[in-house]
Amino acid sequence: MARSLLLSAAFALVLGTATELRGAEMVWSGLVIAENVAQPHPIPPELTGIERPLKRLFGYNQFQVIGQSRKALQTGQEDWLATSKFFGLHVDARGESQAGYVLNLKLYKEKELLLETDAKLSKRSPLLIKGPQVGGGQLLLVLVVQ
Amino acid sequence: MKTFEEKWTAWLDGQLSDRELAQFEALLPDKAAAEAEKTEAKKLGAFLKRELGARALTNEEFFSHQLRERIARERAGESRKSGGRRIEVSTWWTIRRLLWTGTASLVVFLVLAIFVMRDKNPAEQSQYLTQILNARVDPVVSPNATISMFETKEDRVTVLWTEGLQSLPADYAAK
Amino acid sequence: MQTEATLAQADVSELDLIRRCQAGDTEAFDELVTRYRTRVFGMIYNMIHSEQDAWDLAQDSFVKAWKSIKRFRGQSSFYTWIYRIVMNVTIDWARKKKIKAGGAEFDDAIQLKEIDPASKTVPKADALPYETMERSEIWARIDKAIAQLSPEHRAVILMKEIEEMQYHEIAEALGCSIGTVMSRLFYARKKLQNLLRDVYENI
Numbered sequence A: 001m002a003r004s005l006l007l008s009a010a011f012a013l014v015l016g017t018a019t020e021l022r023g024a025e026m027v028w029s030g031l032v033i034a035e036n037v038a039q040p041h042p043i044p045p046e047l048t049g050i051e052r053p054l055k056r057l058f059g060y061n062q063f064q065v066i067g068q069s070r071k072a073l074q075t076g077q078e079d080w081l082a083t084s085k086f087f088g089l090h091v092d093a094r095g096e097s098q099a100g101y102v103l104n105l106k107l108y109k110e111k112e113l114l115l116e117t118d119a120k121l122s123k124r125s126p127l128l129i130k131g132p133q134v135g136g137g138q139l140l141l142v143l144v145v146q
Numbered sequence B: 001m002k003t004f005e006e007k008w009t010a011w012l013d014g015q016l017s018d019r020e021l022a023q024f025e026a027l028l029p030d031k032a033a034a035e036a037e038k039t040e041a042k043k044l045g046a047f048l049k050r051e052l053g054a055r056a057l058t059n060e061e062f063f064s065h066q067l068r069e070r071i072a073r074e075r076a077g078e079s080r081k082s083g084g085r086r087i088e089v090s091t092w093w094t095i096r097r098l099l100w101t102g103t104a105s106l107v108v109f110l111v112l113a114i115f116v117m118r119d120k121n122p123a124e125q126s127q128y129l130t131q132i133l134n135a136r137v138d139p140v141v142s143p144n145a146t147i148s149m150f151e152t153k154e155d156r157v158t159v160l161w162t163e164g165l166q167s168l169p170a171d172y173a174a175k
Numbered sequence C: 001m002q003t004e005a006t007l008a009q010a011d012v013s014e015l016d017l018i019r020r021c022q023a024g025d026t027e028a029f030d031e032l033v034t035r036y037r038t039r040v041f042g043m044i045y046n047m048i049h050s051e052q053d054a055w056d057l058a059q060d061s062f063v064k065a066w067k068s069i070k071r072f073r074g075q076s077s078f079y080t081w082i083y084r085i086v087m088n089v090t091i092d093w094a095r096k097k098k099i100k101a102g103g104a105e106f107d108d109a110i111q112l113k114e115i116d117p118a119s120k121t122v123p124k125a126d127a128l129p130y131e132t133m134e135r136s137e138i139w140a141r142i143d144k145a146i147a148q149l150s151p152e153h154r155a156v157i158l159m160k161e162i163e164e165m166q167y168h169e170i171a172e173a174l175g176c177s178i179g180t181v182m183s184r185l186f187y188a189r190k191k192l193q194n195l196l197r198d199v200y201e202n203i
Helices: A001-021 A045-058 B004-012 B016-026 B031-052 B060-092 B095-119 B124-127 C004-022 C027-050 C050-072 C078-096 C108-114 C135-147 C151-161 C169-173 C180-198
Strands: A025-035 A062-073 A078-083 A086-095 A100-109 A112-122 A127-134 A137-143 B130-137 B147-153 B157-163
Touching: A025 A086, A045 A062, A045 A127, A045 A137, A045 B031, A045 B157, A045 C004, A086 A137, A100 A127, A100 A137, A112 A127, A112 A137, A112 B157, A127 B004, A127 B031, A127 B095, B004 B016, B004 B031, B004 C135, B004 C180, B031 C050, B031 C135, B031 C151, B031 C180, B060 C050, B130 B147, B130 B157, B147 C151, C004 C027, C004 C050, C027 C078, C078 C169, C135 C151, C135 C180, C151 C169, C151 C180, C169 C180
Parallel strands: A127 B157
Antiparallel strands: A025 A062, A025 A137, A062 A078, A078 A086, A086 A100, A100 A112, A112 B130, A127 A137, B147 B157
16 A cells, blocks of 8 residues: 555656656758649658648648758757758747747848748747748748657 | 929820929920930830830740640649548548547546646646747848738647748759 | 720620639630730740740749739739739849849939939930841840840830830839839930930931
8 A cells, every 4th residue: 555655656756747847859940842743742751740731721732841950959049050952041049938939030042031030939839931932832931849 | 293204204205284394394404405305215115116016925825725734733733632621521520420529529628627737837828829929021132022920729830921022943942 | 996895895805804714714814815925925025035934934924813813803904913913023033033234233323323314415326337237136236225224124114115004004013103113214214225326216
């Protein structure tokens, strides 16, 4: 009986502290080209979690990751770059709260700044940004806390 | 019309009212020279119209054919998307499935309410969607761009939607 | 010559085509394309002087028109509406290609110093023997002169002189004010007069 109680207490303690412990979280940033093609490739593994909203919101059936970066956030003050041949997505983390990470995002086309935004990226909610049309498709920016 | 350039252009194109015409011509230091300029500008216009007006589209029918193909591909892509959704709606939600899903949702909700929600700060619940704090485009690069944002609670995604950014050729999709 | 009645009929027929397009009728859109394809292509070609690119941009313009036809409310003519799309597509492309005016972008502010509108006409250069000038040479001279204008100046001069559009139609197509259209016309005409006087005076 006592041992059961002890084990239960230990288990409850572990569960309780587990909710408070927050190790480094990964933020995945991607530059994605979305297109409509006759025979689409399978969705890249990085996007499987958001395949449905990607297809539904933007109306494309094929997604190709042309640039990406995966950054572990320890302090919430890191900055990083996801690049393709012509685009660069600069992400500057400017703090962390319970709700998520405050990020400044800048999308560059070569040296030209196309778009800048500040966002509070929630740990449970990806951010999708519709960029310019590229050929017959669209550039999308995707940020996900993993 | 305020500037001299605007008045001159309107005068040249015969777009001034009688009153404006009298006022404008009174300001001209040398009306004969101005009239000569006007004649010359009209010659230029006629010359451009004659030489450039006849740029032909060779193979017009092929142009239309190619365009039809392209639009057909666009429409096929759109109808695949909406048709798939229609099929999903019409075949998935039977009465039994609705009842089962409803009951399961209630159970899940109760579990969450008892074992999970009690540990969470109420303020955090309202923050679970990503928020756009502000967004801007470079007005020099993209003078016609617009930005809007929305959240879809169903998918729990936040979308920053831009329109009017400069379109780029397919080469820019390179990795 | 078209009478007012036939013009009115043409307008009605075009509105009918547009309504059918808005309902998804691609044959109606095909008919609109047939009516405007040559002018659209010609306009773009005069802007950028590349047949292949003009073809592609004309196609892009019509695809955009198809996609946004439901937003056409009839507040302007269809012609002006489609020209807005054509200009957006073409000027975007031209800016990307950075077609510059002889090393420096042709700019009203720069030109203000160089052209004194109140001055007398600059004396003509000696006439060259253009009696035997080939058509291709004339076009090459025109193309080179127009290429020295910025995309926006090119657009206004071509829309005014070739398409014979009104100021408000050009303003709507380019998304700028009527005053800006008139001001750009002023400088574009002055520039082209300086560059082409020896050609058009002697033909």
